[in-house]
Amino acid sequence: MVKARKYVVKNRFQGIPKRDDFEIVEYELPPIKNGEILVKVEWVSVDPYLRAYHSNYTLPYDQFGYQVGIVEDSKDPRYPVGAKVVAHKGWCDYCIINSANATDFFSKVYKLPNLKGLSQSLGVGAVGMPGATAYFGFLNLCKPKAGETVVVTGAAGAVGSLVGQIAKIKGCRVIGFAGSDDKVKWLEQDLGFDKAFNYKTVDVTSALKSAAPNGVDCYFDNVGGEISSLIINQMNDFGRVSVCGSISSYNDVNNPTATILQPALIGKQIRVEGFIVGRWYDNWSEAFGELTKWIKNGQLKAREHVTEGFENIYDAFIGMLQGENVGKAVIKI
Known part of the structure; x- marks a missing residue:
């Protein structure tokens, strides 16, 4: 018998999730069946969607999320002992997986991509679901052209930091909005953003007008809210908006409000499309190959914010929701 631990969500979140909304449960796993x-879990991911999707689940439930682990026992020849796998089994240190039970892309398991010597933690980050989100959500929906101006919000986060760098690889001018001066400095000096702003300390409209006097062609939206309305109102004719998230409202217990967008959308014939990255699940390997190549050749930097210890997953989750991470927030178990 293997003793395992997992986080169970027992209360409905009210605003920012509280520590006592979770319970760490210790239990024994049964012997595996055919x-x-x-899987012994080695890395766990925390992402904004964990908060956003919370209300979709019936209490109590095992906290979901991506993980990288090593197969310690197997009765599935596709995943022999010693294989590294990526799954969506959540905040736990051991788990049993039956890939035949997969009903959607979240419940599928796959072998860790060939990372060519890079850290295996990238399997839940730049060469995992967040990387696929940046790759397909930006390239397939925004369809950027060299010379165009791209704006990214949540630009120092796991997805936004990749989107901005991919835009630079594609020859675009890139403007990012983030939540601290240190993040702004990182975006400009390390990642090569043409301009970045701390949205907490600037007037977004005037800052964007100064940085993009000829308007915005593509907007990758991670945050929603009023800042997104202000950006969309400065877009050019036939601009494209890829809506990835709305982190500004996930913990807002009040009813958030934002400027009406319809006049700008109609007058400038802007296309706005939301997405869930599972749409392209069968093509994720394409993204993983390109992202790994870009990281290896230095075109893309995949910074990680690493927390150590199973007992610290909650703290890493809340820190991520409050913007404490620079790059991808991961936990080493």
Whole structure:
């Protein structure tokens, strides 16, 4: 018998999730059956969607999320002992997976991509779901052209920092909005953004007009809210907006409000499209190959904000929601 630990969500979140909304449960895993694998978890991911999707689940539930682990016992020949796998089994230190039970892309398991010597933690970051989100959500929906101006909000986060760098690779001018002066400095000096702003300390409209006097062609929206309305109102004719998230409202217990967008959308014939990255699940390997290549050749930097310890997953989650991470927030178990 293997003793395992997992985080169980027992209360409905009210605003920012509280520590006592979770319970750490210790239990014994049964012997694996045919078609199953036993995985020892090595890395766990925390992402904004964990908060956004909370209300979709019936209480109590095991906290979901991506993880990288090593197969310690196997009765599935596709995943032999020693194989590294990526799954969506959440905040736990051991788990049993049966890939035959997959009902959607979240419940599928796949082998860790060939990272060519890079840290295996990238399997839940730049060469995992967040990387695929940046790659497909930006390239397939915004369809950027060299010379165009791209704006990214949440620009110092796991997805936004990749989107901005991909835009630079594609020859675009890139403007980012983030939540601290240190993040702004990182975006400009390390990642090569043409301009970045601390949205907490600037007038967004005037800052954007100064940085993009000829308007905005593509907007990758991670945050929603009023800042998104202000940016969309400065877009050019036939601008494209890829809506990835709305982190500004996830913990807002009040009813958030934002400027009406319809006049700008109609007058400038702007296309706005939301997405869930599972749409392109069958093509994720394409993204992983390109992202790994860009990281290896120095075109893309995949910074990580690493927290150590199973007992510290909650703290890493809340820190991420409050913008404490620069780059991808991951936990080493």
